[in-house]
Amino acid sequence: MISKRAQNLSPSETLKITARAKELAREGKSIVSLSAGEPDFKTPSHICNAAIEAITNGxxxxxxxxxxxxxxxxxxxxxxxxxxxxxxxxxxxxxxxxxxxxxxxxxxxxxxxxxxxxxxxxxxxxxxxxxxxxxxxxxxxxxxxxxxxxxxxxxxxxxxxxxxxxxxxxxxxxxxxxxxxxxxxxxxxxxxxxxxxxxxxxxxxxxxxxxxxxxxxxxxxxxxxxxxxxxxxxxxxxxxxxxxxxxxxxxxxxxxxxxxxxxxxxxxxxxxxxxxxxxxxxGPMKPIEEMRKAFRERRDFIVAELNSISGVECFTPSGAFYVFPDVQGILGKSTPSGKRLQTTTDLALYLLEEHGVATVPGDAFGEPGGLRLSYAASMSDLQEASKRLKTGISELT
CATH class of the missing domain: 3.40.640.10 (Type I PLP-dependent aspartate aminotransferase-like (Major domain))
Known part of the structure; x- marks a missing residue:
């Protein structure tokens, strides 16, 4: 009944991880999500007002x-x-x-x-x-x-x-x-x-x-x-x-x-x-400049934090709101329960389920040695995520 076209497609891994993070949150687990690729800011007011006016005017x-x-x-x-x-x-x-x-x-x-x-x-x-x-x-x-x-x-x-x-x-x-x-x-x-x-x-x-x-x-x-x-x-x-x-x-x-x-x-x-x-x-571009300034501050923070973790290397990206550190120095280690983290998918699931940090495995992006973290999150969330990452990775042997 299902076409070969549909059968040949793979579901979005980013949406999959985000969905799992939301599921855990609904179960009462504290989750800091660095997986979603969307700004955490509100749409600028002049844009919203234009939409409201369009609705009001029919x-x-x-x-x-x-x-x-x-x-x-x-x-x-x-x-x-x-x-x-x-x-x-x-x-x-x-x-x-x-x-x-x-x-x-x-x-x-x-x-x-x-x-x-x-x-x-x-x-x-x-x-x-x-x-x-x-x-x-x-x-x-x-x-x-x-x-x-x-x-x-x-x-x-x-x-x-x-x-x-x-x-x-x-x-x-x-x-x-x-x-x-x-x-x-x-x-x-x-x-x-x-x-x-x-x-x-x-x-x-x-x-x-x-x-x-x-x-x-x-x-x-x-x-x-x-x-x-x-x-x-x-x-x-x-x-x-x-x-x-x-x-x-x-x-x-x-x-x-x-x-x-x-x-x-x-x-x-x-x-x-x-x-x-x-x-x-x-319209005015000032709100965009303010968002970009906030993103830059967050980028600088998360890059420095990641580079302070043994086994992690992260270059400073010039744009967007993602970092993609190389985590090959971590792969192959084992969790406290004895599970060996052989892939970045294993690592991402461990960080999510054991330490409440949602990331996206590099496997999803065709790079098995990396991990994507979105810093489209508040600075307080990034600080908490950094603490959890450091704790989670330090427990690996």
């Missing part, structure tokens, strides 16, 4: 399938203002979240058997969405020594005659690493020899960059524009995860194909959310 019907013209114009203006990229509204399709934009773009461009290069560690949904499009995910293992960033040499080695696309994410989920202009230029030089390869650039964390500025691959290599799709949205930078609003911007042919799929699958995103998104891109 703006709750269907919009155009690709999104309100005003919103797509605002996105076009934002791409020019913040990213120095030129897209007209006809090249933009608004969706129910950046995840949907990625999925529909893959459905619009990938044929059965096409290979899609995905640097690991990767966001858990990338390989599964490629499979859903009947493509073949080709994961490329990157190195902790290079902050888990794909090198030009690794990219060149991964390309075959079947390669159709590559997915890049900067700032990265799960590592927080950001590619520099020079690194993106080196990747672009490899791609220049393969003009049929599509680039999906996931830039959903662009407003959460600490040490420099966000750089799109099209800033480093504007000549790739005719085969690059920019994926973005409002969830992370504006603390709008539950509003479900994202978009793609790319070549008109691809945008039209995505729009066609969307018209049959979901139609446009919520009209109320679109009004909120319009306010986000046309």
């Amino acid at each position: 703006f709750h019907g269907y919009t155009m399938n690709t999104g309100m013209p005003e919103l797509r114009e605002a996105i076009s203006h934002k791409l020019k203002r913040d990213n120095r990229l030129d897209y007209d509204s006809g090249q933009i399709v608004c969706s129910n979240g950046a995840k949907q934009s990625i999925g529909f773009t893959l459905l619009a461009t990938i044929n059965p058997g096409d290979e899609v290069i995905i640097p690991a560690p990767y966001w858990v949904s990338y390989p599964e969405m490629v499979k859903m499009a009947e493509g073949v995910p080709v994961t490329v293992k990157t190195d902790f020594s290079n902050n888990y960033k794909l090198t030009a040499e690794q990219l060149a080695d991964a390309i075959t005659k079947k390669t159709k696309a590559i997915i890049l994410c900067s700032p990265s989920n799960p590592t927080g690493a950001c590619y520099t202009d020079e690194e993106l230029r080196e990747l672009a030089d490899v791609l220049a020899d393969h003009p049929d390869i599509l680039i999906l650039s996931d830039e959903i964390y662009e407003y959460i960059v600490f040490d420099d500025h966000h750089t799109s691959i099209l800033n480093a290599a504007p000549e790739l524009k005719d085969r690059t799709v920019i994926i973005n949205g409002f969830s992370k930078g504006f603390a709008m995860t539950g509003w479900r609003l994202g978009y793609m911007a790319g070549p008109k042919q691809i945008a039209d194909a995505v729009a066609k799929i969307q018209s049959q699958e979901t139609s446009a995103p919520s009209s109320i959310s679109q009004k909120a998104g319009l306010a986000a891109y046309t």
Whole structure:
């Protein structure tokens, strides 16, 4: 009865760990969750007020399938203002979240058997969405020594005659690493020899960059524009995860194909959310600056705490709100009850069930030596989580 397509998919490990943490909390166990990938801030008031006004004024019907013209114009203006990229509204399709934009773009461009290069560690949904499009995910293992960033040499080695696309994410989920202009230029030089390869650039964390500025691959290599799709949205930078609003911007042919799929699958995103998104891109950015400042303080704290634990190494990420420490120095040790922690999944479950700290195992991201911790949590929660981590790891033998 169940299709092979559904049977071939794996459930989201991040959602799985989060669900287990909530289950334990309902049972009365004290849980500090560092697993969820969403800001702990409230959506800025001017964005909420725009949504309330839309409801009050009765703006709750269907919009155009690709999104309100005003919103797509605002996105076009934002791409020019913040990213120095030129897209007209006809090249933009608004969706129910950046995840949907990625999925529909893959459905619009990938044929059965096409290979899609995905640097690991990767966001858990990338390989599964490629499979859903009947493509073949080709994961490329990157190195902790290079902050888990794909090198030009690794990219060149991964390309075959079947390669159709590559997915890049900067700032990265799960590592927080950001590619520099020079690194993106080196990747672009490899791609220049393969003009049929599509680039999906996931830039959903662009407003959460600490040490420099966000750089799109099209800033480093504007000549790739005719085969690059920019994926973005409002969830992370504006603390709008539950509003479900994202978009793609790319070549008109691809945008039209995505729009066609969307018209049959979901139609446009919520009209109320679109009004909120319009306010986000046309309103003040001060709340975003305040969130970024708080995230930076939390990052500095958690990185220092992790590096003080024997067997743990953690680089300082340049963006997003995750750290991805190397915990290979812990794997192989045993818990007080005698259970050997052979994988990061074993470690994550031990920390959750015995010490009440929810993390996500690197296994879920294609990197068996790492562990993802989200610092989208209050400083008091991070301090408590740090104490529990140190206690839990110190008890291992």
